[in-house]
Amino acid sequence: MTGPVLVGRAALECSSVVANNTMNRERGLAGVNSYARELGLDPLAWLSDRRPGARSWLDLCSGEGRALRQAAPALPADAVLTGVDLVGPLLPLPTPPALEEITASVSTWAPTRPYDLITCVHGLHYVGDQLGLLTRAASWLTEEGLLMAHFDPESIRRPDGGPAGRAVLAALRAAGFAYDARRHLLTLRGARSTTLPFTYLGADPTAGPNYTGQPAVGSHYSRTVTDTAG
Numbered sequence: 578m579t580g581p582v583l584v585g586r587a588a589l590e591c592s593s594v595v596a597n598n599t600m601n602r603e604r605g606l607a608g609v610n611s612y613a614r615e616l617g618l619d620p621l622a623w624l625s626d627r628r629p630g631a632r633s634w635l636d637l638c639s640g641e642g643r644a645l646r647q648a649a650p651a652l653p654a655d656a657v658l659t660g661v662d663l664v665g666p667l668l669p670l671p672t673p674p675a676l677e678e679i680t681a682s683v684s685t686w687a688p689t690r691p692y693d694l695i696t697c698v699h700g701l702h703y704v705g706d707q708l709g710l711l712t713r714a715a716s717w718l719t720e721e722g723l724l725m726a727h728f729d730p731e732s733i734r735r736p737d738g739g740p741a742g743r744a745v746l747a748a749l750r751a752a753g754f755a756y757d758a759r760r761h762l763l764t765l766r767g768a769r770s771t772t773l774p775f776t777y778l779g780a781d782p783t784a785g786p787n788y789t790g791q792p793a794v795g796s797h798y799s800r801t802v803t804d805t806a807g
């Protein structure tokens with residue numbers, strides 16, 4: 578059985594599945610179309626409860642950055658908010674002082690500081706090397722930090738296109754992640770350096786709609802063979 582044609586990062590990021598202007602990029606902080614609803618956690622309340630100096634929030638695939646923009650004026654002055662998105666906000670609005678908006682691919686970007694809260698709300702669905710991003714983001718947390726990311730195990734595929742989600746979820750759980758299948762949500766508490774036993778092969782932009790109903794990317798991996806001999 579041969580698998581689908583896989584593409585690299587540059588081709589993926591130019592593909593119609595990633596450059597899809599019907600994506601929901603405008604979730605706010607709370608309410609019907611919101612981070613609080615999708616995450617089951619209100620980022621503003623969570624950050625407000627933290628001690629001074631521990632109120633940093635990195636939002637990966639931040640879209641229009643509405644949730645960050647709404648949180649910024651409601652947080653103490655020590656808060657640090659960073660949003661990273663491939664295309665950035667499409668509406669040119671003034672940026673609150675606490676907020677940095679970075680236009681970059683989360684597949685290549687890396688922060689220069691750790692974060693107390695890292696979110697990726699329906700962003701991994703468009704990233705090729707999802708496991709690479711998750712392991713890098715795990716290392717960007719503070720010691721008591723919290724990472725939350727929507728994740729579809731069905732999007733993780735073997736070289737021949739077969740499902741690899743169960744094996745990947747088992748490896749993520751062994752690395753300390755928890756997975757809420759109802760919300761399709763991975764969480765991790767506390768920074769860690771982790772290596773998952775999978776090698777990224779490329780992305781399939783033709784994988785079709787995922788559980789959100791929107792076209793999403795298939796991420797293909799082979800099992801990493803570790804040499805235990807000798």
Ligand SMILES: C[S@@+](CC[C@H](N)C(=O)[O-])C[C@H]1O[C@@H](n2cnc3c(N)ncnc32)[C@H](O)[C@@H]1O
Nearest residue numbers: 600602603604638639640662663682683698703
């Ligand atoms: C469904 S939207 C979600 C946006 C936001 N989190 C929200 O819930 O309102 C997905 C976002 O991921 C962004 N995105 C896709 N691939 C990306 C990449 N490689 N690096 C950074 N952002 C990416 C898109 O530009 C889009 O804004």
